[in-house]
Amino acid sequence: MRHLVVVLGDQLDLHAAAFDGFDAARDAVWMAEVAEESAHVWSSQPRTVMFLAAMRHFALALRAAGRALHYAALDDPATHGSLQAQLHADIERLRPTGLVMTAPGDWRVLQAIKCVAQAQGLPLEIREDRHFYGSVREFAAHARGRKALRMEYFYREMRKRHGVLMHGDEPEGGQWNFDADNREAFGAAGPGAVPPRAVFEPDALTREVIALVEKRFGTHPGRLDGFAWPVTRAQALVALQRFITERLPLFGRYQDAMWPGEPWLYHAHLAAALNLKLLNPREVVDAAVAAYRGGAAPLAGVEGFVRQILGWREYVRGIYWTRMPGYAELNALDAREDLPAWYWTGDTEMACLRDAITQTLQHGYAHHIQRLMVTGLYALMLGVQPQQVHAWYLAVYVDAVEWVELPNTLGMSQYADGGLMGSKPYVATGKYIQRMSPHCQGCRYDPAQRTGEKACPFTTLYWDFLMRHEETLAGNPRMALQVKNVARLDDAQKQAIRERAVAIRNGAVA
Ligand SMILES: Cc1cc2nc3c(=O)[nH]c(=O)nc-3n(C[C@H](O)[C@H](O)[C@H](O)COP(=O)(O)OP(=O)(O)OC[C@H]3O[C@@H](n4cnc5c(N)ncnc54)[C@H](O)[C@@H]3O)c2cc1C
Ligand code: SF4
Structure with missing residues (x-):
């Protein structure tokens, strides 16, 4: 075997950089469901199902695309408990000459994989994650010399660099930020008939995962009746389309509002699909901007939505990767109480x-x-x-x-x-x-x-x-x-x- 291509649970994209130059005759993909990922924090049952169901569906897509796959399933008694232990064991069995992966989203996981590669004496090639508009290097350049890192300035740079909601050099509508228009509460009558959330009934594969999580992590928080998240790219695209036509027109106006017993309101519910890489942020932003250009959604709301993805999402990623590992230990206000x-x-x-x-x-x-x-x-x-x-x-x-x-x-x-x-x-x-x-x-x-x-x-x-x-x-x-x-x-x-x-x-x- 030439390359073992490591794919993590939040890297579920057939077109990720890790697959560039993939040679079906010499390369294989490696994925693993390990108990540690549900245990290093007390991962809720819906979160674990989300990841495992999406991974198992992605495994089907990989096999359908003709890519050899080594998949360690949580319910296989031979599976090891941690990513590190599983990868060690599989490298010894498969003997690849190198590891390739897209940059992971978690500092702890990156260290673990680097350790394995080093211990095995294998080269590890880490490729850029194309699921972001910018790179960590670009963010570091933006951050250099600044004492505070306000999102607003970063966001303006991103709008200009990527030509999103721009009119030449000027922001669409003459203003960078329409936040002031995006803070309405519902009146006394309440939100009225909010469009129903896009529901994806669990198929047989997801039901298997639900049963597995109930068995293995039944004491973990959260409930699984009513699990209906999109777990495939095709479902995520339907969820995106439903959001653009049904919710985006009122997204901005009621972005900050809350109503008892109404969890979904006018939000996108797309963060999990984006973070697991079932959707690319560019297609999400492009769809919202197209709705504005076509007169289907107002500028204030569309700008507010674009700011969350092109602004906040990219910005927090830059903060994380330029400040870790020290960032996780910070406690500027010296807060010491336990979480109730x-x-x-x-x-x-x-x-x-x-x-x-x-x-x-x-x-x-x-x-x-x-x-x-x-x-x-x-x-x-x-x-x-x-x-x-x-x-x-x-x-x-x-x-x-x-x-x-x-x-x-x-x-x-x-x-x-x-x-x-x-x-x-x-x-x-x-x-x-x-x-x-x-x-x-x-x-x-x-x-x-x-x-x-x-x-x-x-x-x-x-x-x-x-x-x-x-x-x-x-x-x-x-x-x-x-x-x-x-x-x-x-x-x-x-x-x-x-x-x-x-x-x-x-x-x-x-
Ligand atoms: C304490 C705290 C913890 C959070 N933890 C997470 C997390 O683990 N994962 C996560 O994706 N978001 C997190 N957020 C950001 C935000 O709350 C969620 O992205 C959002 O609520 C997801 O719901 P939605 O898809 O309906 O988003 P919408 O409100 O419809 O927004 C659209 C999209 O914009 C992006 N977005 C919006 N706000 C942010 C933000 N502040 N940072 C990064 N992206 C943003 C998301 O991708 C989201 O899907 C957190 C916010 C706070 C205050
Ligand atoms: S605790 Fe009760 S009174 Fe206080 S903000 Fe919440 S709902 Fe209102």
């Missing part, structure tokens, strides 16, 4: 958190504002150790892969990088959630109260957070106004806030 146990069950009286966590466990999905301004906000203000928050986000979402999850969690949500990504910590009282959703109407707490039996824990913790970090935050011009309000509190008020915050941390309020 109810993050794994949804068993809390806080209506907003209960809703976001329940749907997360049911579907492996929550939209961005639920992740940032409900589960993330609460953990930040409670003072949870960021690495525990990271382990939760990496475990529970079907789209969770470390390169994208870690900067979003540690940087954007928990401010653990001390302001590299965000100019300030995203902190707010329960009134933000009240503005964006009707959750507070059905909650035993009151977002307007910061102390007392009915005080909303978000509101108490907001003030407690400002008091705890007053000195650090006072030097931040974007926080100055918020910090100033702390000075208006008298000692008795401060004491009452502290006492209530202690009760929340002790679990007496949950």
Whole structure:
């Protein structure tokens, strides 16, 4: 054998760079389902099914394309428990002269594969991942010499470089960013008839995986009734088309809105398909821009959508690969609390958190504002150790892969990088959630109260957070106004806030 082409669970593209020059007579593909990938964080059942079902379908596509495949299945008793052990064993059996792969999305996995190649004395060729607009090298060039790395400037460069939503040298519509138009909440009548989510009933292969995951990882969080994610490229293309025609027209307007019991709203639900490489970001962005050019979707919403993919997605990848491995250890606010146990069950009286966590466990999905301004906000203000928050986000979402999850969690949500990504910590009282959703109407707490039996824990913790970090935050011009309000509190008020915050941390309020 010449090359063993290593394909990971998030590299499911027949046209990936790893296959360039593939010679069916001399090369073979290697894939492995290993228990370690579901255990290094307490990976939820929907997330594990998402990966394994997509891998098994991809294996069929590889064989149909005539590419020899060595596939280690989780339910084969001979399969080893870790990627490293499996790869070692298979190299010894197959004796290739070299390993080839597309750049992995996870620093830990890259180190593991490098170690195996070195121990086996085999050359390892790592090829560019074409599933991104830019390379890590280009991001590093952009980052060089900058103290802070704001997404907005990076995004403008990307728009120009790739000619997306441009009118000559000017941004389409004369403005780079239409965020201000993208913050509406639903009125009292609610979202009305939201188009149904694209549902892909599990076929026999996916049902096999569901049974396997129930058997092997039945104690892991999350539920599998109702698993309906796209697990093949053909399904992902249908999901993309459904999003463009049914949801994109209202995506921007209701991007930040929440509604109890409505997990899907006008979002794309495409992150897992993108991250597993069933879809290419270019085809997703092109389809959205075509909808705008054809008059089917407004510019503000399409720009908002393009910003998520051409901007945020590329930017967090650049942060991850230019800052790892140190980035994963950051804890700028010295947060040390444990993650409350109810993050794994949804068993809390806080209506907003209960809703976001329940749907997360049911579907492996929550939209961005639920992740940032409900589960993330609460953990930040409670003072949870960021690495525990990271382990939760990496475990529970079907789209969770470390390169994208870690900067979003540690940087954007928990401010653990001390302001590299965000100019300030995203902190707010329960009134933000009240503005964006009707959750507070059905909650035993009151977002307007910061102390007392009915005080909303978000509101108490907001003030407690400002008091705890007053000195650090006072030097931040974007926080100055918020910090100033702390000075208006008298000692008795401060004491009452502290006492209530202690009760929340002790679990007496949950
Ligand atoms: C704490 C936290 C953890 C997160 N973890 C993940 C994760 O593990 N995997 C993941 O893909 N996204 C993550 N995100 C980003 C974002 O919340 C999800 O991409 C989005 O909610 C997925 O749902 P959707 O496909 O319906 O996205 P939409 O809201 O419809 O957005 C469209 C697409 O834009 C991309 N996108 C949007 N926001 C971001 C962002 N901030 N960073 C990178 N890409 C973005 C995604 O590919 C997404 O599919 C996280 C955000 C936060 C605040
Ligand atoms: S009152 Fe507070 S805890 Fe309850 S739903 Fe509103 S923000 Fe959430």
